[in-house]
Amino acid sequence: MTAVAPGPANITVMDLARDDLSQVNQDLQKADPRGGPFRVLNPRGAHALACGLTSGIDVEIEGHTGYYCAGMNQAARVTVSGNAGVGVAENMMSGEVWVKGDASQSAGATAHGGLLVVEGNTAARCGISLKGADIVVKGDVGHMSMFLAQAGRLVVLGDAGDSLGDSIYEARIYVRGKVASLGADCIEKEMREEHRTELRDLLERAGCDGVGLDGFRRYGSARQLYHFKAENLDSY
Amino acid sequence: MTDDNWGLRESYSFDRHTIHEIRRAANTGLYRIRGWGAKRKLPTFDDLVFLGASVSRYPLEGYREACDTGVTLGTRYAKKPIELKIPITIAGMSFGSLSAQAKEALGRGASEVGTSTTTGDGGMTQEERGHSTQLVYQYLPSRYGMNPNDLRQADAIEIVVGQGAKPGGGGMLLGQKITERVAEMRTLPEGIDQRSACRHPDWTGPDDLTIKIRELREITNWEKPIYIKCGAARPYYDTMLAVKAGADVVVIDGMQGGTAATQDCFIEHVGIPTLAAVREAVRALKEIDMHRKVQLVVGGGIRSGADVAKALAMGADAVSIGTAALIALGDNDPHYEDEYRKIGSSAGCYEDFQAGNDPAGITTQDPELSKRLDPVKAGHRLANYLRVLTLEVQTLARANGKSDVHNLEPEDLAALTVEAAAMAGVPLAGTSWIPGQGV
Ligand SMILES: Cc1cc2nc3c(=O)[nH]c(=O)nc-3n(C[C@H](O)[C@H](O)[C@H](O)COP(=O)(O)O)c2cc1C
Numbered sequence: 001m002t003a004v005a006p007g008p009a010n011i012t013v014m015d016l017a018r019d020d021l022s023q024v025n026q027d028l029q030k031a032d033p034r035g036g037p038f039r040v041l042n043p044r045g046a047h048a049l050a051c052g053l054t055s056g057i058d059v060e061i062e063g064h065t066g067y068y069c070a071g072m073n074q075a076a077r078v079t080v081s082g083n084a085g086v087g088v089a090e091n092m093m094s095g096e097v098w099v100k101g102d103a104s105q106s107a108g109a110t111a112h113g114g115l116l117v118v119e120g121n122t123a124a125r126c127g128i129s130l131k132g133a134d135i136v137v138k139g140d141v142g143h144m145s146m147f148l149a150q151a152g153r154l155v156v157l158g159d160a161g162d163s164l165g166d167s168i169y170e171a172r173i174y175v176r177g178k179v180a181s182l183g184a185d186c187i188e189k190e191m192r193e194e195h196r197t198e199l200r201d202l203l204e205r206a207g208c209d210g211v212g213l214d215g216f217r218r219y220g221s222a223r224q225l226y227h228f229k230a231e232n233l234d235s236y
Numbered sequence: 237m238t239d240d241n242w243g244l245r246e247s248y249s250f251d252r253h254t255i256h257e258i259r260r261a262a263n264t265g266l267y268r269i270r271g272w273g274a275k276r277k278l279p280t281f282d283d284l285v286f287l288g289a290s291v292s293r294y295p296l297e298g299y300r301e302a303c304d305t306g307v308t309l310g311t312r313y314a315k316k317p318i319e320l321k322i323p324i325t326i327a328g329m330s331f332g333s334l335s336a337q338a339k340e341a342l343g344r345g346a347s348e349v350g351t352s353t354t355t356g357d358g359g360m361t362q363e364e365r366g367h368s369t370q371l372v373y374q375y376l377p378s379r380y381g382m383n384p385n386d387l388r389q390a391d392a393i394e395i396v397v398g399q400g401a402k403p404g405g406g407g408m409l410l411g412q413k414i415t416e417r418v419a420e421m422r423t424l425p426e427g428i429d430q431r432s433a434c435r436h437p438d439w440t441g442p443d444d445l446t447i448k449i450r451e452l453r454e455i456t457n458w459e460k461p462i463y464i465k466c467g468a469a470r471p472y473y474d475t476m477l478a479v480k481a482g483a484d485v486v487v488i489d490g491m492q493g494g495t496a497a498t499q500d501c502f503i504e505h506v507g508i509p510t511l512a513a514v515r516e517a518v519r520a521l522k523e524i525d526m527h528r529k530v531q532l533v534v535g536g537g538i539r540s541g542a543d544v545a546k547a548l549a550m551g552a553d554a555v556s557i558g559t560a561a562l563i564a565l566g567d568n569d570p571h572y573e574d575e576y577r578k579i580g581s582s583a584g585c586y587e588d589f590q591a592g593n594d595p596a597g598i599t600t601q602d603p604e605l606s607k608r609l610d611p612v613k614a615g616h617r618l619a620n621y622l623r624v625l626t627l628e629v630q631t632l633a634r635a636n637g638k639s640d641v642h643n644l645e646p647e648d649l650a651a652l653t654v655e656a657a658a659m660a661g662v663p664l665a666g667t668s669w670i671p672g673q674g675v
Binding site for chain 2: 054067071086128132
């Protein structure tokens with residue numbers, strides 16, 4: 001972990017063209033939150049980069065990342081200035097992961113807490129099995145997004161692909177654009193004041209300045225499949 | 237039924253059990269969900285015998301000459317492999333399917349004899365972590381309660397691809413058992429019928445799995461052994477692919493394997509028997525020169541020291557037990573016969589683990605019923621049972637002239653049926669014939 005210029009003195013620069021991935025991860029995992037930010041150069045699609053972080057450090061990744069970037073994140077703020085591969089911020093517990101480009105499948109899968117922002121689009125299954133985290137996607141999300149999502153919120157400024165929210169539990173979804181189709185047991189729901197408030201808050205946290213609430217619709221569980229019933233056969 | 241009237245003949249195809257099931261289906265419109273494992277007759281380790289010592293092999297003295305039983309799991313990549321004193325581990329059974337007392341008892345019993353226990357679909361409880369000296373943390377498709385702190389607290393990580401009772405199926409926990417605590421641990425509404433995912437949410441296939449394993453290792457500093465558990469579907473290919481993906485340990489669970497709640501048609505009709513699965517898994521490991529380098533743990537229907545010894549002789553490094561461990565704790569205890577009768581069952585037949593009204597207080601979340609199980613006494617019974625299994629394995633190993641139970645080998649075995657000979661790849665007793673392998 002040798003600091004190389006350019007940049008202010010308190011930035012630690014790591015270069016994956018030279019440094020070993022495990023070493024970089026370990027240094028980030030052990031980093032002192034009181035120190036300065038970290039910049040990771042030449043990620044070149046590396047998998048499992050900046051995963052398992054445990055403290056409130058700032059990590060800026062300059063380029064595209066592979067699978068599971070910032071996986072299981074706790075407290076850290078990770079920015080990817082590029083695209084992110086499968087499972088970015090999977091099982092995040094807290095903190096913030098910000099993708100400047102697009103994200104692949106299963107973005108934010110099973111995440112329990114924290115905020116994931118994707119400035120571009122995400123592929124299929126965004127927020128699959130979500131367990132409490134918040135996700136804001138400024139572009140579109142692919143099919144089967146929020147499949148089996150249990151808790152947490154997804155905001156989509158663009159369109160959503162097929163089978164949105166299939167088998168969703170208590171998670172909430174806000175979409176401004178078109179929804180190709182809703183999955184089993186997912187229905188459109190009334191936007192009440194409490195929902196406007198939470199949507200406004202999420203948009204603000206995701207830096208969506210000037211985006212109004214107009215056009216947003218809310219989706220969630222019809223709670224019809226919570227118990228096994230023979231009559232539900234057609235839904236499965 | 238036909239005792240007093242020899243003119244009545246029960247159908248073999250439509251026996252009373254079948255008729256009962258058709259009537260039940262017609263009345264409820266629902267398939268049967270139950271616990272336990274496959275109940276029909278299957279080829280098992282009972283179809284094999286040990287040859288014992290003779291002129292060509294001399295035995296070791298029982299009780300006097302040492303016979304080692306220890307095994308180390310995770311020697312391939314893990315910085316901190318797991319060292320077990322006996323080659324028998326406790327399989328993953330979730331808190332939720334089991335009471336907190338039962339989980340504690342499993343931890344106590346296993347720890348008393350120096351072996352590990354395993355979490356399950358529903359996360360890690362502190363009772364369990366506290367009472368298990370070696371705890372394997374399951375990483376399942378549902379990821380209920382999955383938390384990096386628990387991952388780091390574990391002694392090993394088991395990526396669950398499937399289990400023997402339902403290769404290709406996900407977990408199930410019916411509303412009666414989703415109490416407030418269980419619901420909270422799983423982030424689900426209380427009282428719903430929960431069906432866990434059957435596929436992992438962020439990987440499919442061996443190439444993705446390789447990367448997933450890398451992530452888990454990065455997060456745990458390459459310390460923990462990583463197991464991959466598969467139901468016995470295609471054990472030859474599954475074992476090879478698990479090794480390719482970077483597993484330290486492969487766990488293969490045969491179709492007899494127990495479950496807390498699964499469709500009966502799944503339990504009885506999907507997967508292959510443990511006997512056939514071990515042989516295929518070992519064949520894969522040997523072909524890629526990974527036998528004993530990646531350890532093989534075998535489960536599904538293990539009941540006795542003889543079963544354990546035969547699994548080891550066929551090439552497993554250890555076995556895992558679920559149902560037998562629950563019985564040792566007190567499951568299906570005749571002491572509760574009156575109560576089993578009240579819920580339409582009988583000691584010895586009780587399989588409704590999904591229902592949550594287990595008279596023995598094991599497969600339940602009911603506080604009154606759970607209280608019936610004393611974790612200290614039940615844990616001690618489990619430890620006793622594990623000791624008996626170990627002594628039996630040693631007895632059989634010594635009889636075959638082995639100073640380590642892992643020196644048992646296929647050459648020590650013969651098969652009693654043509655089927656078992658073909659599946660296990662050992663000669664039919666009294667012949668040198670292994671079906672499928674020349675003359
Ligand atoms: C009550 C109960 C709960 C179980 N829960 C899980 C689980 O959460 N995860 C899992 O991989 N297997 C689970 N299993 C399967 C066991 O881990 C193991 O594969 C099986 O019990 C082995 O077969 P045996 O019962 O014949 O020993 C469960 C089994 C039982 C009986």
